[in-house]
Structures are given as structure tokens and as C-alpha cells.
């Protein structure tokens with residue numbers, strides 16, 4: 001499992017302990033996905049941070065294993081996407097962990113997607129629509145503007161839970177925000193060639209990334225949200241996109257590449273395997289993740 005721990009952690013912690021009262025302890029944080037473990041690590045590098053999933057796991061579908069229950073039982077807070085992304089497993093973990101601090105509506109329950117405006121909020125959801133995200137798309141971590149809002153809310157929440165270190169969390173937020181704003185403007189300058197490009201993708205995993213970069217997802221490999229691609233759906237897609245100016249067929253590390261590869265073979269459009277979260281392709285933090293994704297997309301444009 002991913003444990004965010006930097007070489008500087010021991011040094012920081014030693015420094016902190018000197019200035020803190022003896023009862024002060026580093027936060028114990030349970031992250032549902034690696035992106036939130038990484039963000040928590042930016043704001044609280046001294047914290048004990050555990051990620052329940054890796055970049056190579058589907059965050060919609062996770063087993064509520066005893067090891068995860070034990071981790072959540074000891075946590076001071078969790079940082080998860082929310083908006084129903086973890087609806088299949090987090091409620092079960094919360095129930096079995098039996099930890100008052102991380103029940104919903106407690107300060108220790110932090111849902112990132114609920115801190116920002118979400119795209120594609122549904123007015124009404126029926127079962128016929130598949131496994132749709134009715135509260136809006138929860139895959140919010142690939143929009144840097146929303147990430148900044150979430151970082152601010154998370155630093156505030158950490159300060160509430162751990163007031164002794166409030167000043168420390170605010171300072172880390174300030175440093176992170178300055179670096180993040182600079183990187184965001186660099187990324188926006190680099191990605192001009194991506195504007196207006198059309199892609200086929202798998203699920204709505206990159207909805208916010210595409211929205212930010214003005215990329216258009218013209219088709220989805222899933223026939224319905226949460227359902228694996230079928231041959232009849234793929235045949236329909238083939239008809240729809242043949243001859244269109246498509247940049248490529250995007251899928252992420254945790255998705256089965258077969259459908260993307262089939263469509264690529266039939267159309268000649270390249271597959272674009274895209275990093276989805278921290279840990280993919282060796283990326284160690286959010287900055288590296290964004291950099292990697294942008295390089296992968298720009299590479300597709302250059303090869304076209």
C-alpha cells in the first residue's frame with residue numbers, strides 16, 4: 001500500500017516535537033485514493049498517512065478487507081473523494097471500524113468532491129442508467145483549480161481536528177498553493193496544443209482534466225457507466241468515430257486496455273494510456289502526476 005513518507009519526515013517531526021506540547025501527536029490519516037494521500041502529505045508531511053488503494057486499482061470497487069478496517073479504526077480522519085465514488089465500500093468500512101471520529105458529519109470525515117462544484121450532477125437517477133454518479137462526477141482531482149479549493153478546505157479541517165498544529169497546516173498550505181499556482185499556469189501554457197482535441201475515453205475518469213484543458217470526450221468505451229465495454233457497443237463506436245479527427249483512445253492504469261486496443265486497431269487512432277493518480281508511472285506527488293499526464297497527451301499530439 002502507498003505510504004506517503006518523505007526523507008524529510010523524521011527531521012520535520014523532530015523539529016515539531018521541540019516546539020509542541022508533549023501531548024501533541026502527528027495526525028493519523030486514512031486516504032481512500034493516492035491523490036488524497038498525496039495532498040494530505042503536502043499539508044501534513046509529519047502525519048501517518050495510509051492510502052487504501054493504489055494507482056493500479058479501480059477506486060469504485062474495493063474489498064472492505066480487515067486490514068483496511070483496522071487502518072480506519074486507528075485514523076483521526078479520512079480523506080476520500082465522496083460524491084458516491086466509494087459508495088460500494090467506504091460505508092462498510094466506517095461501520096466495521098466503529099470509530100466515532102470518522103463517522104459522516106464528524107470533522108474526521110473529509111470528502112474532497114463535496115468541497116467543490118461538481119460537473120454532471122443528475123436531476124434524477126434510475127437503475128437503467130447504469131452505475132452513474134448521481135451527485136455529479138467525483139473524479140475531481142485532475143482539475144488543478146478544484147484541487148486548490150480542496151487543499152484550502154483540507155488544511156482548515158486539519159486545523160480543526162488538530163488545533164495545536166493549525167499554524168503549521170496553514171503555512172504548508174501557503175507553500176503548496178504558491179507552487180501549485182505557478183505550476184498550473186505553466187501547465188496551461190504548455191497545453192495550448194491540446195485545446196479542442198477530441199478523444200474517446202473509458203468512463204468519465206478524466207472529465208475534469210478534459211474540462212480544464214478544453215479537450216472533448218466524444219465517446220465512452222463503457223456502454224453505460226460502470227459496465228465493461230461490449231462488442232455491440234464497440235461496433236457502434238467504430239461507426240461513430242471512423243474518419244473523425246480523433247486524437248486517440250484514452251484509458252487509465254486501472255482499466256482493462258483490451259477495448260481501447262481493439263478500437264485503435266480498427267480505426268488507426270493511437271491508444272493513449274494515461275496516468276490517473278499518484279503512483280502511476282512512478283509519479284511520486286501531484287506535481288509529477290500532472291506533468292506526466294500532460295507529457296502523455298502532448299506526445300499523442302506530436303505523433304499525430
Ligand SMILES: [Zn+2]
Pocket residue numbers: 060085133138139203204205
Ligand atoms: Zn467514476
